Amino acid sequence: MSNIEKSYIDSLLELLDERKYTAFMHEIDEINPIDAAEFFEFLPKERIPIVFRLLKKDTASEIFAELDSDLQEQIIKAMSDREVSSMLEELYTDDVIDMLEEMPAGVVKRIMKAATPEIREEINRFLAYPEKSAGSVMTSEFIDLHKNMTCDEAVKRIRKIGLDKETVYVAYVTDQARVLEGVVQLKQLLFAEPEYIIGDIMETNLPFAYTHDDRESVANMISHYDIIALPIVDKEKRLVGIVTVDDALDVLETEATEDIEKMAAILPTDKPYLKTGIFETWKKRIPWLLLLMISATFTSAIIQGYEAAIGTYAILTAFFPMLMDTGGNAGGQTSVTIIRGLSLGEIEPRDVLRVLGKEICVGAFCGITLAAATFLKVMALDFRFQQYTIQDNGLVQDNLLIAAIISITVFFAIMIAKTVGTLLPLGAKKIGLDPAVMASPFITTIVDTITLMIYFTIASSFLPF
Amino acid sequence: MSNIEKSYIDSLLELLDERKYTAFMHEIDEINPIDAAEFFEFLPKERIPIVFRLLKKDTASEIFAELDSDLQEQIIKAMSDREVSSMLEELYTDDVIDMLEEMPAGVVKRIMKAATPEIREEINRFLAYPEKSAGSVMTSEFIDLHKNMTCDEAVKRIRKIGLDKETVYVAYVTDQARVLEGVVQLKQLLFAEPEYIIGDIMETNLPFAYTHDDRESVANMISHYDIIALPIVDKEKRLVGIVTVDDALDVLETEATEDIEKMAAILPTDKPYLKTGIFETWKKRIPWLLLLMISATFTSAIIQGYEAAIGTYAILTAFFPMLMDTGGNAGGQTSVTIIRGLSLGEIEPRDVLRVLGKEICVGAFCGITLAAATFLKVMALDFRFQQYTIQDNGLVQDNLLIAAIISITVFFAIMIAKTVGTLLPLGAKKIGLDPAVMASPFITTIVDTITLMIYFTIASSFLPF
Numbered sequence: 007m008s009n010i011e012k013s014y015i016d017s018l019l020e021l022l023d024e025r026k027y028t029a030f031m032h033e034i035d036e037i038n039p040i041d042a043a044e045f046f047e048f049l050p051k052e053r054i055p056i057v058f059r060l061l062k063k064d065t066a067s068e069i070f071a072e073l074d075s076d077l078q079e080q081i082i083k084a085m086s087d088r089e090v091s092s093m094l095e096e097l098y099t100d101d102v103i104d105m106l107e108e109m110p111a112g113v114v115k116r117i118m119k120a121a122t123p124e125i126r127e128e129i130n131r132f133l134a135y136p137e138k139s140a141g142s143v144m145t146s147e148f149i150d151l152h153k154n155m156t157c158d159e160a161v162k163r164i165r166k167i168g169l170d171k172e173t174v175y176v177a178y179v180t181d182q183a184r185v186l187e188g189v190v191q192l193k194q195l196l197f198a199e200p201e202y203i204i205g206d207i208m209e210t211n212l213p214f215a216y217t218h219d220d221r222e223s224v225a226n227m228i229s230h231y232d233i234i235a236l237p238i239v240d241k242e243k244r245l246v247g248i249v250t251v252d253d254a255l256d257v258l259e260t261e262a263t264e265d266i267e268k269m270a271a272i273l274p275t276d277k278p279y280l281k282t283g284i285f286e287t288w289k290k291r292i293p294w295l296l297l298l299m300i301s302a303t304f305t306s307a308i309i310q311g312y313e314a315a316i317g318t319y320a321i322l323t324a325f326f327p328m329l330m331d332t333g334g335n336a337g338g339q340t341s342v343t344i345i346r347g348l349s350l351g352e353i354e355p356r357d358v359l360r361v362l363g364k365e366i367c368v369g370a371f372c373g374i375t376l377a378a379a380t381f382l383k384v385m386a387l388d389f390r391f392q393q394y395t396i397q398d399n400g401l402v403q404d405n406l407l408i409a410a411i412i413s414i415t416v417f418f419a420i421m422i423a424k425t426v427g428t429l430l431p432l433g434a435k436k437i438g439l440d441p442a443v444m445a446s447p448f449i450t451t452i453v454d455t456i457t458l459m460i461y462f463t464i465a466s467s468f469l470p471f
Numbered sequence: 472m473s474n475i476e477k478s479y480i481d482s483l484l485e486l487l488d489e490r491k492y493t494a495f496m497h498e499i500d501e502i503n504p505i506d507a508a509e510f511f512e513f514l515p516k517e518r519i520p521i522v523f524r525l526l527k528k529d530t531a532s533e534i535f536a537e538l539d540s541d542l543q544e545q546i547i548k549a550m551s552d553r554e555v556s557s558m559l560e561e562l563y564t565d566d567v568i569d570m571l572e573e574m575p576a577g578v579v580k581r582i583m584k585a586a587t588p589e590i591r592e593e594i595n596r597f598l599a600y601p602e603k604s605a606g607s608v609m610t611s612e613f614i615d616l617h618k619n620m621t622c623d624e625a626v627k628r629i630r631k632i633g634l635d636k637e638t639v640y641v642a643y644v645t646d647q648a649r650v651l652e653g654v655v656q657l658k659q660l661l662f663a664e665p666e667y668i669i670g671d672i673m674e675t676n677l678p679f680a681y682t683h684d685d686r687e688s689v690a691n692m693i694s695h696y697d698i699i700a701l702p703i704v705d706k707e708k709r710l711v712g713i714v715t716v717d718d719a720l721d722v723l724e725t726e727a728t729e730d731i732e733k734m735a736a737i738l739p740t741d742k743p744y745l746k747t748g749i750f751e752t753w754k755k756r757i758p759w760l761l762l763l764m765i766s767a768t769f770t771s772a773i774i775q776g777y778e779a780a781i782g783t784y785a786i787l788t789a790f791f792p793m794l795m796d797t798g799g800n801a802g803g804q805t806s807v808t809i810i811r812g813l814s815l816g817e818i819e820p821r822d823v824l825r826v827l828g829k830e831i832c833v834g835a836f837c838g839i840t841l842a843a844a845t846f847l848k849v850m851a852l853d854f855r856f857q858q859y860t861i862q863d864n865g866l867v868q869d870n871l872l873i874a875a876i877i878s879i880t881v882f883f884a885i886m887i888a889k890t891v892g893t894l895l896p897l898g899a900k901k902i903g904l905d906p907a908v909m910a911s912p913f914i915t916t917i918v919d920t921i922t923l924m925i926y927f928t929i930a931s932s933f934l935p936f
Contacts, residue, residue: 036676037676038676040695040696161661165661168658169662192640192657196639197634211503228720229717234716251699255716255720258724259727262731266734266811269731269734269735269807270803270808270911271800271803271804278817279812279817284829284833285836287829288836288840291833292836295797296840299796299797299844302797303848303853305789307853309789310853317785320778320779320782320785324770324774324775325771326774326791326795327770327791327923328764328767328771331799331916332760332763334912335736336760338912339756339760342735342737343732344744346728346731346732347745350728350743352744361744361745367749368753368756371753371757372753372760376764379761383768392775416764420760446735447796447800450799454792454796
């Protein structure tokens with residue numbers, strides 16, 4: 007998403023070419039740091055560190071936090087240790103952690119060496135939180151108050167320490183041991199009398215999460231409670247950080263993208279599509295394609311087992327694709343619905359019986375509808391110009407019989423697809439695996455195999471195999 | 472996601488049963504309105520309006536906005552016109568609009584009748600915005616300032632009018648004609664000297680959107696710029712509303728869920744899974760299942776056309792499921808990646824050539840890898856105990872020949888799947904259709920058909936059909 011005009015980028019480039027550096031700095035200061043970061047992507051790589059050095063210290067760090075990691079790496083490499091150290095002072099912890107996670111080991115080493123001991127300690131603490139935990143996305147730059155302060159004192163404290171904080175709109179009340187006691191909104195302070203006591207106006211019944219909680223559930227809580235930030239505490243309920251709503255937005259977008267990719271049998275990427283190389287894209291897609299191809303050995307084996315019968319009743323194979331796709335689609339509908347419900351926290355593994363009951367009912371209705379429709383379609387379309395006479399006893403009109411075999415198989419294919427589509431994602435979640443992997447491609451393979459077995463079993467009991 | 476404890480709910484119910492209404496009201500006032508709304512779902516339906524009437528006016532409206540639409544309907548029905556009118560005064564416009572969109576026509580009529588003329592006019596204006604537009608999700612409760620105010624005056628104005636506003640943390644500067652001129656953060660006012668002039672500290676280079684813009688692109692902008700609210704203007708650039716970050720979160724979650732549902736061949740629902748009835752779920756799932764089943768007429772027709780050949784070479788049909796699934800999976804990977812990229816604004820329809828070029832390259836690599844793997848797998852696994860002798864000229868070892876036919880088909884299936892998977896969603900977006908519909912199930916049907924045609928064409932040129 008590019009929100010700055012091409013002509014504006016050109017005018018900035020022109021200022022640089024004409025060495026009008028003061029005018030350039032003035033322009034960059036005026037625009038949003040996110041737009042400024044986008045501008046840097048239009049610069050030739052070798053000019054980036056030089057132009058970056060022109061910027062004011064705080065503008066520079068704001069823009070730096072928004073740059074792509076390859077540009078960040080380039081700038082860091084061109085910086086002196088002292089410059090790196092002062093940049094680290096300016097950045098929010100969560101941005102530093104984001105950056106370090108993308109850098110090659112050598113660059114990380116240099117950054118850690120350049121950091122002050124306090125910052126180094128903080129970085130190490132944050133890096134120790136598990137991947138995708140609340141701790142890994144929180145920031146330690148929050149405002150803390152004490153409950154015996156007056157509102158006036160609180161506002162003064164916010165004015166004093168607020169400039170470097172990720173948000174000034176919520177402040178957290180902690181006791182001597184840094185244990186979280188309550189929350190105060192800047193809005194409350196704005197409307198309260200100056201002499202009111204924080205302890206009297208703070209909310210004590212506030213949502214919070216632990217550092218080891220999953221980042222997705224933290225983001226869901228922020229969304230559920232419509233709050234600007236969620237406090238994150240350690241095991242002793244000491245306040246160690248906050249996750250802000252803009253981070254929650256990023257987490258939810260990333261998690262949704264990852265789920266969608268996994269459901270489509272792709273290994274998740276964290277880069278935008280157009281920035282991912284061909285080889286990298288191949289690497290993310292080929293494993294599942296290979297695995298699913300090899301797992302089709304089951305379906306091949308079943309069909310091979312009935313090779314002789316197929317020689318006689320070749321018409322049966324004309325419905326392989328329809329049966330496979332219908333089972334896959336029906337199973338995909340169920341599994342994808344459940345995977346999304348699990349992500350949004352609308353469904354829990356303990357709902358398994360309720361969900362299964364519902365899916366079996368829905369499956370039965372879908373199965374009956376589709377079996378009836380299939381019967382009519384096969385008779386009216388597929389067998390319109392053909393008359394199959396398989397049994398010569400004159401009792402059975404074979405078109406009807408084959409259409410019936412196909413329809414009954416459709417019904418069972420859907421029932422199995424709905425059951426497998428329910429149990430696999432819920433089971434995965436239950437044993438701590440990622441349910442998103444249990445989406446249509448995986449389920450298709452299983453449902454295909456069972457459907458073929460049913461198809462041949464029914465066919466062989468009605469036709470003289 | 473239930474965040475309040477069962478025991479707490481029980482204690483609230485007990486207070487009601489013992490008619491301790493003052494204690495109950497005190498408790499409800501203490502907890503988050505979102506949790507309070509959840510509590511109401513545990514009440515027997517007939518008690519809800521009575522209990523609701525106990526609440527203080529502002530608590531009542533805060534909780535009302537968070538209730539499910541069926542509970543809202545029940546409460547409205549039990550209210551007098553005067554009560555409805557006073558509730559409407561308290562609610563934010565976007566919550567009123569959300570509510571009206573879910574109510575049956577009769578209830579909407581009553582609400583509109585009870586509303587004051589000003590509110591009725593505002594509701595009508597908001598209802599006129601197209602579905603899923605910025606106008607349909609914005610709220611008109613924002614703070615406006617003038618540029619010749621001092622910071623002190625601005626803070627006083629925010630204190631005066633801010634209590635009813637959706638956010639007090641951003642204020643918008645407009646001229647006499649209500650045209651948007653700039654934005655001021657409360658954070659800026661907090662750190663500025665009282666006598667500073669708003670016109671000097673406001674940011675004029677601010678992101679905004681038009682009422683008719685798509686709500687998803689508005690939410691993407693809020694996420695991109697990490698802002699608390701985005702101003703929404705009409706064609707004359709007059710400020711008419713704002714969309715806040717919590718609304719953006721809801722929009723992005725809803726849009727992601729809708730996309731996921733459409734990709735899985737489900738008509739989108741707006742209710743959580745466990746609250747959707749069986750018949751309703753059936754109605755959302757059966758149309759695509761039917762359509763895709765009927766569209767399989769193409770694959771049946773192709774196979775029927777080669778029925779005689781299949782009688783002789785039944786082994787060919789053993790690879791139908793593998794070929795169908797591989798094509799479907801490969802096409803799904805591409806289409807789903809592109810659909811998500813379009814949603815996030817990372818890909819535009821004008822990128823079609825870049826995307827197609829990349830997909831063809833990735834497809835070629837995937838195709839070669841998979842064709843080679845298929846050849847090895849067919850020889851090593853599927854044909855392990857079987858020797859097929861189709862041509863009796865002694866020149867061709869037929870196992871090798873059939874394995875080669877299958878592998879070449881796999882290669883083409885992937886190339887076609889990647890091409891169709893690229894062109895369909897981008898084409899849909901280009902002509903204003905929803906790209907999410909062009910996901911795996913739809914693409915599978917097309918790719919199945921083409922793959923079968925290729926399979927039989929290759930087979931018939933190498934085997935004596």
